[in-house]
Amino acid sequence: MPGWEIITNSSPVEILKNIVDVLLVWFVFYKLITIIKGTKAVQLLKGIFVIIFARILTEYLELNTLKWMMEQVLIFGFLAVIIIFQPEVRRALEQLGRGRLFARSAMQEEEERDRLIEAFQKSVSYMAKRRIGALISIERETGLSEYIETGIQMNSNVTSELLINIFIPNTPLHDGAVILQKNRIAAAACYLPLSENPFISKELGTRHRAALGISEVTDAITIVVSEETGSVSLTANGDINRNLSMEDFEKQLRQVWFGAEDETSPKSFWKRGKRENG
Known part of the structure; x- marks a missing residue:
């Protein structure tokens, strides 16, 4: 076999260099795909694959006219890509000049976290001031698919x-819980299991009991806005932390969701919340 002969006739250093070469190529492709993920360039990439497949198919079926057309598209397609995606190409080159091209995925992840936290802050603050009841559960390691199936699918x-x-x-989706899965709203109007803990404070309503219930059987984080008082609570690991200010809400959500350390609050805030719950 030619491939095996190349390997046997190569020195260990040459083999190692070839392995490193292949790994670097895969790394570059992986980073490029990560960069274009979620942009309109993804659709272009799909279109290119369709054209390449069509070109191979025309060669196999001997469709000469269509083959010629596909060849012209491929020849002039590279120039068209540069013209159409000039802003994206320029941005990528600027990042390369700053040495940030391959660090962009980490930056995007951090920006996405900040965006999610900001979205929760704005919505929770709005609803708390107007005493609009809310129940939002965030999936972590333990899957919430069985609870997602009880609601209305959204994927938003x-x-x-x-x-x-x-x-x-009084809107169709307001009654029940919103469940987040992979940083997207998977479903709304979902049913969560109620906590059976006999030591729960009697002043807690159905939303708080559902938030505690889901935290007892999964590792989900759940946000509760009380319809009666407008107070904001967080549940995780079977514990509840109640009556949070917006500043504390942001800090504790970051800490329990993303593992962000907060120097101003001790790590045992969930235990504090449990003691408050009695």
């Missing part, structure tokens, strides 16, 4: 406007 981006609209009273 997380925005403060959408969250507020979902919980506006």
Whole structure:
């Protein structure tokens, strides 16, 4: 076999260089795909693959006219891509000049976290001031698919406007929980299991009991806005932290969701919340 002969006739250093070469090529492709993910360039990439497949198919079926057309598209396609995606190409070159091209994925992840936290802050603040009841559960390691199936499927981006609209009273989706899965709103009007803990404070209503219930059987984080008082609560790991200010809400949500350390609040805030709960 030619491939095996190349390997056997190569020195260990040459083999190692070839392995490193292949790994670097895969790394570059992976980073490029990460960069264009979620942009309109993804659709272009799909179109290119379709054209390449069509070109191979015309060669196999001997469709000469269509083959010639595909060849012209491929020849002039590279120039068309540069013209159409000139802003994206320029941005990528600027990032390369700053040494940030391959660090962009980490930056995008951090920006996405900030965007999600900001969306929750705005929506929770709005609903708390107007005493609009809300129940939002965030999936982590333990899957919430069985609870997602009880609601209305959405698969939507997380925005403060959408969250507020979902919980506006007397609308079709306001009754029940919103569940986030992979940083997207998977479903609304979902049913969560109620906590059976006999030591829960009697002043807690159904939303708080549902938030505690889901935190007892999964590792989900759940946000609760009280319809009666407008107070904001967080539940996780079977504990509840109540009556949070917007500043504390942001800090504790970051800490429990993304593991962000907060120097101003001790790590045992969930235990504090449990003691408050009695």
